[in-house]
Structures are given as structure tokens and as C-alpha cells.
Amino acid sequence: MSSNAALAETAALIGDPARAAMLAALMDGRALTAGELASAAGITPQTASGHLGRLTEAGLLAMERQGRHRYHRLASPAVARLIEGLLELAAARPRRAVATGPRDAALRQARTCYDHLAGRLAVAIADAMTARGQIELTADGGAVTPAGEAFLVGLGVAAAPTRRGRLFCRPCLDWSERRPHVAGVLGAALCTRCFALGWVRRRAGGRALEITPAGWAGFRDAFGIAPEDLRGPA
Amino acid sequence: MSSNAALAETAALIGDPARAAMLAALMDGRALTAGELASAAGITPQTASGHLGRLTEAGLLAMERQGRHRYHRLASPAVARLIEGLLELAAARPRRAVATGPRDAALRQARTCYDHLAGRLAVAIADAMTARGQIELTADGGAVTPAGEAFLVGLGVAAAPTRRGRLFCRPCLDWSERRPHVAGVLGAALCTRCFALGWVRRRAGGRALEITPAGWAGFRDAFGIAPEDLRGPA
DNA sequence: CCGGGGCTTCGGCGGCCGCCGAAGCATCCC
DNA sequence: GGGATGCTTCGGCGGCCGCCGAAGCCCCGG
Known part of the structure; x- marks a missing residue:
């Protein structure tokens, strides 16, 4: 072989x-x-x-x-998924007291992961949408509920309308948070919309994102996310 | 970092x-x-x-x-998914006239992929279930329809009943067929059931599966799969 | 047309690591 | 207990490959 x-x-x-x-x-x-x-x-x-x-x-x-x-x-997205998976496994095991600097802290709060949001911000969004019955996420997959579709339309997210059947979204295990967030087409559309609304912008030199004042207000109004929700654990 | x-x-x-x-x-x-x-x-x-x-x-x-x-x-399944992804990317590019022996042919017809079925058999099953409206599969994810649930129950597949919402299944791109088949919990349950029914059994020394006479009958009756459907293309 | 910066190719050095032979432990069978 | 089998550890050899300096190519700007 x-x-x-x-x-x-x-x-x-x-x-x-x-x-x-x-x-x-x-x-x-x-x-x-x-x-x-x-x-x-x-x-x-x-x-x-x-x-x-x-x-x-x-x-x-x-x-x-x-x-x-x-x-x-x-x-291709396949390459991104592959590296995601590698990072997931790599992060899982050894953990030999890595000194996490301030750059790392910014990365953990919010960043992009190829075409979607990641970090505590993305996890908080996924949590909020799940709690409100707008999406369902399991290890195997995820989908948007009718309520979720209406919500996304209201937010101006241009996710491809369901052709026939449901709009699926891919769960992506966050390497820093070890919790799932929303990837796939929906994740990409959400990310694009957040940039378009000026809620996030790239920090100089890196994958880390900065949440703008408009973003704090937007994430609070749309998802009920408070600044405390994005602080590091401990 | x-x-x-x-x-x-x-x-x-x-x-x-x-x-x-x-x-x-x-x-x-x-x-x-x-x-x-x-x-x-x-x-x-x-x-x-x-x-x-x-x-x-x-x-x-x-x-x-x-x-x-x-x-x-x-x-863990995460490791299996990772290698799947690697094989997918590896199979995609170079393709330098690999001489596919008879062992390889058996592998392409039917095999296991960690915990679920793969190869032409698995692709044919996914195609049949999709055509009949029993499952929906996209690149981002998949789910079982109500009709599909009824069908699976009739087949004796012990997939975990939907807690709330839909039973998701994970699509897995077949490295030999370049087409998706059913993985995730559903894929594992289906595979287990096929073994239990005696429809497939492991060929000596390898991942390849042999479809038993009972299997040919079963796959025909349950999914409408004919032997021709599993012959190699060309 | 000419100068400069970004990128590539070439050649040689150096280190890492995968390989096996030999020897040492553990477990099972008689 | 003795011997066989399965697996591990140790030591040394050999090759692959990543690294950089130097030189050449391409494209831009003046």
C-alpha cells in the first residue's frame, strides 16, 4: 500500500x-x-x-x-481543518508548563481560525446561541434551528439559505478553550459579518482580534455577552 | 507561541x-x-x-x-479523524501512477475506517439513504430525517435516540472514492449492526471487508444496492 | 535603461534520528 | 524450574535533510 x-x-x-x-x-x-x-x-x-x-x-x-x-x-479549508486537528491533539497531551505571554492571552480571547472566529469570544457565541435554541451542536455536527435562521437573518448574516433541509454547521474544537465553537459555512458567514459590522478588527501582526467598542455593544445586544465572559479563567 | x-x-x-x-x-x-x-x-x-x-x-x-x-x-476518534484528513490530502495531490494490486481492490470495495464502513460499499449506502430522504449530507455536516430514524429502527441500528433535536452524523470523505460516506455515531452504529447481522466480515489480515451472501441480500433489500454498484469504475 | 529589492537556485556543512545487533526483563507453558 | 516467546533498553552506525552564504533571475521604480 x-x-x-x-x-x-x-x-x-x-x-x-x-x-x-x-x-x-x-x-x-x-x-x-x-x-x-x-x-x-x-x-x-x-x-x-x-x-x-x-x-x-x-x-x-x-x-x-x-x-x-x-x-x-x-x-483549501481541508488543510485548515487538518492543522486544526493537529493543534487539538498537540494541545491535548504534553502541556509542559508553557509560559503564556500577553500575546498569547490576546490570542485566547479572540482570533480567526482560517475563515471563522475562535477563542473565548467564539465559544461564548456558540454557548449563547445554543442556550437560546438557535443552533444545536454535538461532537458529530451541528445545525441551525428555525429560530436561529430568523435570528441570523436579522443580524444580516448572509449564510446560504437552506436549499432543501437544514443549514448545517461544523463544530470546531477550540485548541485554547477545549470547547466547541461554530465553523463551516455558518462560521465563515458570522465571521465576515462581524468584520463588516466593525465589531472586530485584526490586531497588528498576528491572528489575534481586537473587539471594538461597537463590538462590545453588539455582542452584548445580539448574544448577551458581557466583558467578564471573555476574561481568562483564573 | x-x-x-x-x-x-x-x-x-x-x-x-x-x-x-x-x-x-x-x-x-x-x-x-x-x-x-x-x-x-x-x-x-x-x-x-x-x-x-x-x-x-x-x-x-x-x-x-x-x-x-x-x-x-x-x-481516540480524534486521532482517527486526523489520519483520515491526512490521507484525504495525501490522496488528493500527487497520484503518481500507483499500481493498485488486488489487495488494494478489495480495500476499495469495502473496509472499515476506525469505527465505520468505508469504500464503495459505504458510499453506496450513503447515496441510497440520501436519495431516499433518510439522511442529508453536506460538506459541513449531516443529519438523519424522521423517515431515516424510522428506517434505522426497523433495521435494528442502535443509534442513540435523539435527545432533543436531530441525530447528527459526520460526513467523511472517502480517500479511495473521493466521495463522502457516513461517519460519526451513526456510522459506527451502522457498522456494528452490519457485523452483527453477518453482512460483512473481516478478510484475513487487513482492513478489507468481505460481503457475505447474507450481506449481498441484505444490502439489496435494505438499500437497493446491486453487486454492479460496487464494481470498480473502469 | 539602470539600480534595487524580493525571490530563487546551488553547494556544502552539520546535526538529528531511524535503523539494527546484542543483551536484559517479563510472562507463559510444560 | 527450565525454556521459549514477546517486548524493551542500550550503543553505535549511517543517511537524510534543514540550514545558511553566495550568486543569479525577475519585476518594479525612477
């Missing part, structure tokens, strides 16, 4: 510290240049170039040229 | 050919001894021992002693 070899090859590709750092840097869904990725991984551009070439050839990354820059991004 | 290091470490663990082969061998959900895994990976027992120790310490495998044997299995 040579599919084993392909399995090992793909995993090994992710398994290098420099490449892993670059992939993680791309987990916010944006496209970055080779130079930015090199500095994110702490290596020289020429080394990064080699890595990026291999990742692209393997179908993990996609690249598009724009002038003299070359922008690299994750090739 | 030291979670990057953990990410790379976990991926690198899977990224070794010998370890990948052992993990793949465990993807049928059974527990194997170190010796069996060593031969599956084509290495000596002492080398396998080292690998198994590392995989277990990282939380990818679980081990239980039974007499002088030590049985190793995947530590």
Missing part, C-alpha cells in the same frame, strides 16, 4: 518546525509573502523559499504572484 | 514512514500487538517498540497489557 508513503510524506511536510510555523501563521486565512513567512518562522528567505515550494507542490499551499511579491495561502 | 513546536512535533511523529504504516494499520479500529505492527511496518520489533513508546507518550496511541502481549490501538 503506497498510500502509507503518501501519508508519511504529507505529515512529515507539516512536521518540520519551520514549515509548521509558516502553516500556523497562515491559519488566519490571509495570504502572506515569502519574506513575512520567513520572519514568522525565524529563518532566512532562501530557506523559506525551499519550504514554500515543497508545501505548494504537495498541495498544502497555493501561491499567486502579484507584481514582485508572491502571496502564499492555505490551499 | 510554543504551540507551533507542539504542532510540528505531533506532525513529525506521524511523518515517519514506519510510524505512519503502523498508524495506518490501526485505522481499522482494532488493537494490534507490537509484533504485528512491526511486520506491518517492515521493521524489527525493537525498532517498533521505540516508535510505539513515542506514539503512546504523545497521546496518539493507547496501550493495554494482556498477558505477555501488549495491545496498541488509536487513542
Whole structure:
């Protein structure tokens, strides 16, 4: 069975510290240049170039040229899901007293995860919507209830209307909170809407998000989320 | 961010050919001894021992002693999902004219994927249930319809009754067929039932399944699946 | 047209790690 | 108890691969 070899090859590709750092840097869904990725991984551009070439050839990354820059991004949501899963398992086990700095704290409060929101904010949103009967989430999947659809329409979320049947959403286990939040099409639409409403914006240099004053008001009114709900536990 | 290091470490663990082969061998959900895994990976027992120790310490495998044997299995469904995703991505890209032997052909027709059915059989089941309005499957998730619940009860499938709301099921992209089939709790329950009914049984030495005469009849009566439906394309 | 910056290719060095032989433990069977 | 079997630990060898310096290519701006 040579599919084993392909399995090992793909995993090994992710398994290098420099490449892993670059992939993680791309987990916010944006496209970055080779130079930015090199500095994110702490290596020289020429080394990064080699890595990026291999990742692209393997179908993990996609690249598009724009002038003299070359922008690299994750090739597909499947890649993002894969890294999510890896992070989940990686976070689960060893936990050897990682010193969590302030940057990390910002990340834990709110961030993007490829195309949807993650962190305590996302978990709080999922909790609120579940408590209100707007969505149902289990380990296997999730769906929006009729009440939820009405709520989302009111919020201006442009989730694809249910063709026939229910609008499903994918649960995504938060690596920092170890609780599920909303991913999939619905998660992406929610995230887009929050940006459009100016409720969140990217913090300088990183995946972390800043919740704007309008955002605090919006999340309170729409989901009943208070600032205390997003403070770290302990 | 030291979670990057953990990410790379976990991926690198899977990224070794010998370890990948052992993990793949465990993807049928059974527990194997170190010796069996060593031969599956084509290495000596002492080398396998080292690998198994590392995989277990990282939380990818679980081990239980039974007499002088030590049985190793995947530590959790999360690990199985991860490898699934890796196989999906690995199968997607390179495709360098892999000679598919007869063993591979058996694998493509029917096999187990950790705790549920996979291969053409599983895809045909998912297709039939979808066509009959018994389940709905999208990329984001899936659910059983009321009609589907009734059907499953009639079949004797012991899927946990819906607590409140719908019984979700997880879609799983088949690495050989590139089409989704049913995973999650429902997939596991269906698989268990098929074994209990004697419709399928394990082929000697491998993940491949053999469909019994009773199975052919059962799959025809229950799902309308004909032998032609499971023949390879081309 | 020419200078400069971003990116790539090439070559060689260095370290990590997977591999096996040999030896040591544990468990079961007779 | 003796011997066989299954598994582990130890030590040393060998190869793969990630790293950077230097040089070349491409695209932009002036």
C-alpha cells in the first residue's frame, strides 16, 4: 500500500518546525509573502523559499504572484481543518508548563481560525446561541434551528439559505478553550459579518482580534455577552 | 507561541514512514500487538517498540497489557479523524501512477475506517439513504430525517435516540472514492449492526471487508444496492 | 535603461534520528 | 524450574535533510 508513503510524506511536510510555523501563521486565512513567512518562522528567505515550494507542490499551499511579491495561502479549508486537528491533539497531551505571554492571552480571547472566529469570544457565541435554541451542536455536527435562521437573518448574516433541509454547521474544537465553537459555512458567514459590522478588527501582526467598542455593544445586544465572559479563567 | 513546536512535533511523529504504516494499520479500529505492527511496518520489533513508546507518550496511541502481549490501538476518534484528513490530502495531490494490486481492490470495495464502513460499499449506502430522504449530507455536516430514524429502527441500528433535536452524523470523505460516506455515531452504529447481522466480515489480515451472501441480500433489500454498484469504475 | 529589492537556485556543512545487533526483563507453558 | 516467546533498553552506525552564504533571475521604480 503506497498510500502509507503518501501519508508519511504529507505529515512529515507539516512536521518540520519551520514549515509548521509558516502553516500556523497562515491559519488566519490571509495570504502572506515569502519574506513575512520567513520572519514568522525565524529563518532566512532562501530557506523559506525551499519550504514554500515543497508545501505548494504537495498541495498544502497555493501561491499567486502579484507584481514582485508572491502571496502564499492555505490551499483549501481541508488543510485548515487538518492543522486544526493537529493543534487539538498537540494541545491535548504534553502541556509542559508553557509560559503564556500577553500575546498569547490576546490570542485566547479572540482570533480567526482560517475563515471563522475562535477563542473565548467564539465559544461564548456558540454557548449563547445554543442556550437560546438557535443552533444545536454535538461532537458529530451541528445545525441551525428555525429560530436561529430568523435570528441570523436579522443580524444580516448572509449564510446560504437552506436549499432543501437544514443549514448545517461544523463544530470546531477550540485548541485554547477545549470547547466547541461554530465553523463551516455558518462560521465563515458570522465571521465576515462581524468584520463588516466593525465589531472586530485584526490586531497588528498576528491572528489575534481586537473587539471594538461597537463590538462590545453588539455582542452584548445580539448574544448577551458581557466583558467578564471573555476574561481568562483564573 | 510554543504551540507551533507542539504542532510540528505531533506532525513529525506521524511523518515517519514506519510510524505512519503502523498508524495506518490501526485505522481499522482494532488493537494490534507490537509484533504485528512491526511486520506491518517492515521493521524489527525493537525498532517498533521505540516508535510505539513515542506514539503512546504523545497521546496518539493507547496501550493495554494482556498477558505477555501488549495491545496498541488509536487513542481516540480524534486521532482517527486526523489520519483520515491526512490521507484525504495525501490522496488528493500527487497520484503518481500507483499500481493498485488486488489487495488494494478489495480495500476499495469495502473496509472499515476506525469505527465505520468505508469504500464503495459505504458510499453506496450513503447515496441510497440520501436519495431516499433518510439522511442529508453536506460538506459541513449531516443529519438523519424522521423517515431515516424510522428506517434505522426497523433495521435494528442502535443509534442513540435523539435527545432533543436531530441525530447528527459526520460526513467523511472517502480517500479511495473521493466521495463522502457516513461517519460519526451513526456510522459506527451502522457498522456494528452490519457485523452483527453477518453482512460483512473481516478478510484475513487487513482492513478489507468481505460481503457475505447474507450481506449481498441484505444490502439489496435494505438499500437497493446491486453487486454492479460496487464494481470498480473502469 | 539602470539600480534595487524580493525571490530563487546551488553547494556544502552539520546535526538529528531511524535503523539494527546484542543483551536484559517479563510472562507463559510444560 | 527450565525454556521459549514477546517486548524493551542500550550503543553505535549511517543517511537524510534543514540550514545558511553566495550568486543569479525577475519585476518594479525612477
